[in-house]
Amino acid sequence: MDIPWWRDAVVYEIYVRSFADASGDGVGDLVGVRERLPYLQRLGVDAIWLTPFYPSPMADGGYDVADYRGVDPLFGTLADFEALVTAAHEHGLRVIVDIVPNHSSSAHPWFQAALKGEHRDRYIFRDTTNNWQSTFSGPAWTRVADGQYYLHLFAPGQPDLNWRNPEVRAEFLDILRFWLDRGVDGFRIDVAMGLYKAEGLPDVSDQSFKAVSPVWGQPEVHDVYRDWRRVLDSYPGERMAVGEVWTDSSEDLALYLRPDELHQSFNFAWLQAPWSPTAFKKVIDDTVSTVRSATWVLSNHDVVRHRTRYDAADPGTGLARARAALLTMLALPGSAYLYQGEELGLPEVTDLPDEARQDPVFLQSKGELPGRDGCRVPIPWTVDPPSHGFSPGGAEPWLPQPETFAELSVEKQEGVADSTLEFYRRALACRRELAGSIPYTLEWLKSPEGALFFTRGPLICAINCGLRPVRLPAHDEVILSTGALKRGLLPPDTAVWLRRS
Ligand code: NOJ
Numbered sequence: 328m329d330i331p332w333w334r335d336a337v338v339y340e341i342y343v344r345s346f347a348d349a350s351g352d353g354v355g356d357l358v359g360v361r362e363r364l365p366y367l368q369r370l371g372v373d374a375i376w377l378t379p380f381y382p383s384p385m386a387d388g389g390y391d392v393a394d395y396r397g398v399d400p401l402f403g404t405l406a407d408f409e410a411l412v413t414a415a416h417e418h419g420l421r422v423i424v425d426i427v428p429n430h431s432s433s434a435h436p437w438f439q440a441a442l443k444g445e446h447r448d449r450y451i452f453r454d455t456t457n458n459w460q461s462t463f464s465g466p467a468w469t470r471v472a473d474g475q476y477y478l479h480l481f482a483p484g485q486p487d488l489n490w491r492n493p494e495v496r497a498e499f500l501d502i503l504r505f506w507l508d509r510g511v512d513g514f515r516i517d518v519a520m521g522l523y524k525a526e527g528l529p530d531v532s533d534q535s536f537k538a539v540s541p542v543w544g545q546p547e548v549h550d551v552y553r554d555w556r557r558v559l560d561s562y563p564g565e566r567m568a569v570g571e572v573w574t575d576s577s578e579d580l581a582l583y584l585r586p587d588e589l590h591q592s593f594n595f596a597w598l599q600a601p602w603s604p605t606a607f608k609k610v611i612d613d614t615v616s617t618v619r620s621a622t623w624v625l626s627n628h629d630v631v632r633h634r635t636r637y638d639a640a641d642p643g644t645g646l647a648r649a650r651a652a653l654l655t656m657l658a659l660p661g662s663a664y665l666y667q668g669e670e671l672g673l674p675e676v677t678d679l680p681d682e683a684r685q686d687p688v689f690l691q692s693k694g695e696l697p698g699r700d701g702c703r704v705p706i707p708w709t710v711d712p713p714s715h716g717f718s719p720g721g722a723e724p725w726l727p728q729p730e731t732f733a734e735l736s737v738e739k740q741e742g743v744a745d746s747t748l749e750f751y752r753r754a755l756a757c758r759r760e761l762a763g764s765i766p767y768t769l770e771w772l773k774s775p776e777g778a779l780f781f782t783r784g785p786l787i788c789a790i791n792c793g794l795r796p797v798r799l800p801a802h803d804e805v806i807l808s809t810g811a812l813k814r815g816l817l818p819p820d821t822a823v824w825l826r827r828s
Contacts, residue, residue, distance in 0.1 A: 332421065333513065333567045333590055334620055335762060336373040336662045337755060342628045343380050343402055344388060344725065345705045346667055348718040350403075353725050355705065355717070357403035361411045364418045366737070370670060371755030374421035376515050376569075378628060380408070384434050386484030387463075387687050388628075388703070390425075390517060391432035395502045412510045421512035423569065428499050428551075429518040430485040438486050442471060449495055450486045451478040451524070458530045459542060464692040478528075480521060480542065482687040490522040496551065500558055507562050514555075519570030519583065519592070523547040536573035544574060552588040569593065569622070577617040584619050591662065594622050598630065602637055602648055604779040604792045608771075611659060611781075615769060621661030625652055626669050632702050635675035644820050646672050650750060650809040651790050651822035657758050658781070658788035658824060660767045668706050671735045672747035675701040676728075683727055700726055707732035710739055750809065757807050757824065761786055772800055778817065782827075790822040802827045 347359030357380060367375060379389035380402040389399070398405050415422050431438060441447045452475045456468040461481060468476040469483040478487045488495050503514065525541030534542055552568070559566040569591040574580045577596065583589050594614055600606040614621050625633040633652065638645030649672065656663055679700055684690070686698030705724040708716030710733045714724045733739065740746035765783040772780035777793015780800050791797050796816035802825035805812065810821040817823055 331565045331567070331590075332373065333565065333569075333662060335660075336421070337371070337657070337758070338374045338376050338423065338569075338662065338664045339367060339370070339372040340376045340378070340627055340664060340666045342378050342388075342667060342703055344378075345703050345717075347706065347708070348714075348722065348724070351718055351720045351722050352401070353714070353718050353722040354401050356401065357398065357407040357411050361407070361414050364414055364420065367420060368418045370752055371759060372420070372665065374423055374512065375415060376423040376664070377425065379425045379427060383432055384484060385685075386432065386482045388685070390427055391430070391434075391482065391485045392427050393432040393434040393436075395426075395431075395498075396505050409509055416510070422510070423513040423515050423567075424506055424511050425517060426499075426502065426506075426514045427517040428488065428490075429521040430479065430481060430487045433484045433486055441477075441486075444473070446494075447475075448492050449489055451489050451528075452476065453478070453528070457528050459528070460534055461691065462536070463688045464696065478524075480518075482691065484687075487524075488522070490547070490551065496554065499551075500554060503555060503558050507558070507566060511566070512564065513559075513567035513569065513590075516568055516570045516589070519552075519572045519589070520544045520548065520574065522551060537575050539575055539579075544579065549582065549585075549588060552583065556587050556589070567591065577613040581617045581619070586619075591620050591622050592618075593624050593627075593664065594618070595624070597623050597656070598625055598627075598633070602640055602644075602652075602792055604774070604777060604790070607655070607779055607790070607792070611769070615660060621659065622664060623656040623659055623661060624664040624666075625649070625656060626666040626702065627664070628666065628703055629699055630702065632666075632669065632673060632675045634669075634672055635677070638674070645674065646747070647810060647820040650747065651820055653751070654754055654807070654809050654822040654824065655779075655788055655790045657754055658783065658786060660769055660783065666702075670748055670751040671707070671737065671740060673704075673706075673732075673735055676704045676726075677701055678729070679704075679726065685726070704728055704732075707736035708738065710736050753807055761806075777819075785826050785828065787825040787827060788822065789817055789825065791817045791819050794819055799823065799825065 344355045346355045347363045348355050349358035381392045382394040382397045382399045383389045437449050456476050459467040461467045520543045523545035529541050531540050567590040570589045572592040596610045600610050634645040634649040637648035684700045686700045689698030704726045705717040717724050740748035765786050769781050774780040775797040778791045778797045780789045796818045804826040806824040808823035
């Protein structure tokens with residue numbers, strides 16, 4: 328049976344604003360991405376996922392889309408996008424783009440018309456509000472000039488679309504085709520469980536992303552993905568969709584992954600698991616037993632970088648644990664999503680000045696919540712300031728980089744055997760080499776306290792989350808380890824790949 332490309336793919340998330348700036352305005356762009364394709368090819372990933380680059384007032388970093396078929400001048404032109412897709416394919420990299428169907432920007436012509444009273448039923452306007460809150464804090468309703476309110480589960484600049492209106496459904500099918508015709512290999516679906524709200528918009532007692540509630544995960548959404556799947560399948564080349572789906576359980580998640588719906592969904596349970604062998608084992612067991620095509624992710628542009636998360640739990644351990652978690656994740660069946668900069672071991676930047684912060688989470692909560700800017704600081708390519716090679720010329724990057732980025736830059740790590748960058752390159756190369764010889768299924772091995780051992784055919788992966796070194800399982804050869812092994816022992820906060828015949 329042929330295995331589709333995405334099933335075991337390593338996908339690299341590019342937060343376009345912060346990856347590489349070619350135009351010299353301090354903001355990353357599509358030409359910048361194109362110039363760095365050789366770096367990504369050398370890193371050894373299979374695909375890139377580009378966060379939104381569409382025309383947008385940037386009320387939420389581009390997740391507020393004013394035109395679903397264009398490119399914001401900040402990021403380039405449609406011709407730049409087309410050139411990027413062609414060049415990515417020439418480098419052996421697939422391209423996934425973000426699609427944002429839950430809400431548009433308030434600058435979208437549809438919403439501008441709605442404000443004038445035309446076609447308001449493309450959005451969710453009501454005379455009175457309910458108790459729903461914006462995910463970014465504050466009420467989810469904003470009043471317009473004539474006294475009605477509109478719903479926005481995120482920023483006021485992101486009005487929720489009304490998916491009960493067939494015009495909205497038709498429009499997004501056309502948008503999918505627009506990008507598929509331009510050669511994209513797949514879509515990452517923003518807030519994929521959000522599109523429908525329960526009829527009558529009843530008040531809620533718990534509105535967390537994960538709760539089963541009138542706000543998220545209405546059954547009608549599955550028909551949308553059945554339609555989308557038919558469109559994807561009508562194109563050659565295994566086009567795919569990965570959902571940003573937050574659910575309570577892996578059973579609920581699996582509903583989105585039925586054979587006629589989405590190909591993949593992010594597995595946030597893995598990202599949320601604490602540093603514990605029992606927690607890791609539970610997530611792995613739940614995932615592989617309920618989900619047809621597993622994915623794994625440790626960081627993205629919405630969460631505190633995993634190095635810093637692990638450090639917060641146990642100061643000083645962050646980088647070692649980040650490397651060990653990564654090696655473990657790359658040994659699991661399914662596909663892995665990486666976030667730009669994790670291959671450099673970048674930490675969350677926690678001390679950004681308030682005036683630099685742009686995330687609506689920070690702004691809407693009036694500074695009570697730090698927001699997500701700390702994981703979005705532009706990538707350090709070279710040692711030297713002002714932008715560590717992010718922007719040409721003397722441009723200041725849109726978020727300031729800390730001095731510590733010099734030591735973590737690509738330039739500093741390239742060719743240094745024990746650097747995090749070279750470790751990622753080796754791990755991805757080994758994964759590629761092993762790909763043909765390991766089965767999808769995983770078997771647990773008896774593990775000492777604090778550790779977790781599993782095997783897939785000739786590959787054994789062992790991770791030590793405990794406080795004491797543990798004896799390695801029987802093996803013929805060490806393939807790769809995240810830290811030094813001494814006398815057949817695996818130290819704490821370390822993972823290893825072993826081969827056995
Ligand atoms: C999820 C995106 O990843 C996040 O960055 C954005 O703020 C929300 N969806 C709203 O679009």
